[in-house]
Amino acid sequence: MSKLIIKWHGTKFSTHVHAEVVKRLKVVGAYMRRAVVNKLRKGNTRSMGPSKPGQPPHRDTGKLQQSIQWQVYEDKKAPSVLIGASTPAIYAGILEKGGTIFPKKAKALSVPVSKEAKRHKGSPTTFPRELTLVARFGRPPLLIEARKRVTKIHYVLVPSVRIHARPFLRPTLMEEEKALKKIIETGRP
Numbered sequence: 001m002s003k004l005i006i007k008w009h010g011t012k013f014s015t016h017v018h019a020e021v022v023k024r025l026k027v028v029g030a031y032m033r034r035a036v037v038n039k040l041r042k043g044n045t046r047s048m049g050p051s052k053p054g055q056p057p058h059r060d061t062g063k064l065q066q067s068i069q070w071q072v073y074e075d076k077k078a079p080s081v082l083i084g085a086s087t088p089a090i091y092a093g094i095l096e097k098g099g100t101i102f103p104k105k106a107k108a109l110s111v112p113v114s115k116e117a118k119r120h121k122g123s124p125t126t127f128p129r130e131l132t133l134v135a136r137f138g139r140p141p142l143l144i145e146a147r148k149r150v151t152k153i154h155y156v157l158v159p160s161v162r163i164h165a166r167p168f169l170r171p172t173l174m175e176e177e178k179a180l181k182k183i184i185e186t187g188r189p
Contacts, residue, residue, distance in 0.1 A: 027187060066088070
């Protein structure tokens, strides 16, 4: 009669499983980054105007799609993958979830309304020509350029701006759910 001896190598086994989970999470991160960037790339350009609330943001400078990153956290108990936007696109969070923007130091936000003001990089204080503040009863004040016979409105001053959500990460995650399950099960997309 032969004896069957079974040896359990628990530490070796759990190390192997952890390494395999981390490897698959890296595939998930790379796959999701590519899917999000493709979603942003397929979108319309800003020349068509802003995207509708609930729709992915239109492409303007390309900074948002360039800032999509992923990182795997190799925690021994619960490894995970984080996918999101890094700096230069600090506005990604407000685009994804929506929210209200308030001024940090000033009393009001300056919203550019003229083509020149929209192209101008900087605040109204650095605008190339002198602007005049026009107070309006019950309505937001304006910053205008007053020349001899021409008055041009460049900015409207408001206490806050409401940004409606234009999600791009969460919808991509839902659209790619089957592919992500396959990657986690097999290790390949």
